Amino acid sequence: MSTSRTPDRETWVSPRVDADDAYLASVREACEETASRLPALCYLAYLRNGVPLVRLGRGEAGDVSGGTGMASAFTVLARQMAYHVRTLDEDLQKARTGRLIRTVLHTDAHALFYDMVRPGEEFLGVVEQPDAVRAGDEAVAELAGAFRARARLTSANYGSFACPHPGPPPEVPADGTVQDRLRAVVRPDGLHFASYWVNGRREEIEHCFSHPGLTAPVVVDADAEISPRQRLDFHLAFARRLKSLATDLKLTSGGALKGRLNRIVLDVEAGAVFYARLPAQRYLTAVTLDQSMVSLADDIVVRLAQTLWEPNGDNG
Numbered sequence: 001m002s003t004s005r006t007p008d009r010e011t012w013v014s015p016r017v018d019a020d021d022a023y024l025a026s027v028r029e030a031c032e033e034t035a036s037r038l039p040a041l042c043y044l045a046y047l048r049n050g051v052p053l054v055r056l057g058r059g060e061a062g063d064v065s066g067g068t069g070m071a072s073a074f075t076v077l078a079r080q081m082a083y084h085v086r087t088l089d090e091d092l093q094k095a096r097t098g099r100l101i102r103t104v105l106h107t108d109a110h111a112l113f114y115d116m117v118r119p120g121e122e123f124l125g126v127v128e129q130p131d132a133v134r135a136g137d138e139a140v141a142e143l144a145g146a147f148r149a150r151a152r153l154t155s156a157n158y159g160s161f162a163c164p165h166p167g168p169p170p171e172v173p174a175d176g177t178v179q180d181r182l183r184a185v186v187r188p189d190g191l192h193f194a195s196y197w198v199n200g201r202r203e204e205i206e207h208c209f210s211h212p213g214l215t216a217p218v219v220v221d222a223d224a225e226i227s228p229r230q231r232l233d234f235h236l237a238f239a240r241r242l243k244s245l246a247t248d249l250k251l252t253s254g255g256a257l258k259g260r261l262n263r264i265v266l267d268v269e270a271g272a273v274f275y276a277r278l279p280a281q282r283y284l285t286a287v288t289l290d291q292s293m294v295s296l297a298d299d300i301v302v303r304l305a306q307t308l309w310e311p312n313g314d315n316g
Contacts, residue, residue: 028054030143031123038139040132042110043074043256045124050082052124073256078124080252081114085122088245088266095234096226097289098269102144102158104137105249108259113137115144115158118151126256137161159267160294165189169296172303181307182206185300188213192271193232193287195239196308200281202240207232207287215290235273239285242275246283263302267294274298276305284308 027046035041035056046054052075081103089100103114111133113125123143127136141158148156157163170190173181182194186206192214196204208214209228226234242264250261264275271289274297278284284305288297 024053027147030146031056034139034143038127038132038135040127040129041125041136041139042128043124043126044140045074045078047078047082047122047124049120050079052078073253074126077112077126077253077256081112081124082122084249084252085114085116089119091238092266092268092273095231095238095268097271100266100268101156102141102265102267104263104265104267105253105257105261106133106263107250107257107261110257110259111136112257113140115140116156117144117147118153121147123147156269157291157294159265159298160292160296163292165290165292165296167296169300172300172307174307178204178308179206181304185304187211188215189293191286191297191300192289193235193285194304195236195285196282197239197243197285198280198282200240200243202236205236207235209289235285235287238273242273242285243283246275246277265294265298272297274301276301278305278308279310282308 024046031044031046031054035044035058039058041056042058044056045052055074055078057074085100085103088103092100099116099119101116103112105112109128111127113136114122115124116122123140125136125140125143127133137159138161141161144158145155145162155162167189170185170187173184176184178196182196182204183206185191186194186208188208188211192209193207194205195202209231246261246264249264250257260277262277264273266273270291271287272294274284274286276284276286284301286297286301286304288294
């Protein structure tokens with residue numbers, strides 16, 4: 001990676017790294033280069049087993065020496081994310097779609113990206129400008145991908161940014177019933193599962209897990225395949241838990257992420273799971289089993305949530 005300039009030390013600081021540790025020194029250099037290209041990043045960290053070894057902060061997060069206030073909140077955030085991601089990784093592996101490689105949390109004021117290089121080694125980034133979410137997501141994915149390549153691991157294609165699906169997304173109807181809208185986007189070249197929940201109850205569901213045109217996700221263990229019915233049961237149960245998961249993630253963010261948690265992306269090796277908060281105690285979940293379609297599926301979920309958004313009764 002280029003290191004054409006480094007961040008302004010008055011607004012962007014990091015702890016000293018032992019010069020003898022060439023790997024950590026290269027991590028710090030790569031983080032600083034990323035930060036110099038993306039001013040919207042307010043926090044960027046390299047973690048091992050949940051411990052931030054390289055931490056960069058800007059603005060309120062700028063004092064990363066482990067003191068009080070926002071700097072301490074971001075440290076708590078890093079440790080809590082490591083715990084939640086480990087737990088979610090174990091749960092999602094039951095769907096036989098691989099490890100959890102990328103986690104996105106999007107609140108009213110911030111977006112967080114937590115990308116795994118390999119188990120126990122992650123990058124965490126936070127942006128605080130709504131128009132910089134995609135840029136921040138891709139920047140952290142690029143960082144993780146670079147160090148994954150350095151370890152001679154295959155590309156994870158985080159968010160399908162490196163190798164996206166070439167086809168256009170299905171149209172999201174602007175009107176009609178909820179069921180009509182879900183049916184329009186659930187198909188082999190769209191979402192593979194979608195569910196709509198009100199007050200903790202599932203109101204609508206669509207899936208195409210049994211569709212002959214749906215390619216089965218690649219799994220490491222050939223004996224680990226599960227049937228479409230088993231996959232449906234898993235994702236229904238997981239979707240039921242997503243609202244409480246969103247609440248837990250927000251409560252344990254240590255005050256670092258401001259506002260309501262509106263969106264979650266759980267990107268696994270073969271696809272992703274999505275959550276979108278809606279007003280009036282409603283939410284939407286979705287799944288893709290195709291890693292090349294994660295970015296496209298994310299866009300579909302965002303547009304679908306927009307069409308289901310109602311201005312009245314925002315109790316969510």
